Amino acid sequence: MTCPICQRASTSEYRPFCSKRCADVDLAKWMTGSYAIPSQDPDDADAVIEAMEDALQQQDKPH
Incomplete structure (x- = not known):
C-alpha cells in the first residue's frame, strides 16, 4: 500500500x-x-448558514 499523500510505502x-x-x-x-x-x-449553502446561526444562538442562551 502506498501513502495517499506522498506515494511512498506505508508503515x-x-x-x-x-x-x-x-x-x-x-x-x-x-x-x-x-x-x-x-x-x-x-440551497445547501443556505441550510448550512442557518444551522450555524441557530447553533450560535443556542450557545448565547443561559443554562
Whole structure:
C-alpha cells in the first residue's frame, strides 16, 4: 500500500500513511475543508448558514 499523500510505502505504525508528517498533512486537509465535496445547489449553502446561526444562538442562551 502506498501513502495517499506522498506515494511512498506505508508503515504499519501510521497506516495508510508512511509517517506522522503525512498523517498530519492529511488531518490538516480535513480540518481546513480541503476534502469537502463542492455543491452546485445554492440551497445547501443556505441550510448550512442557518444551522450555524441557530447553533450560535443556542450557545448565547443561559443554562
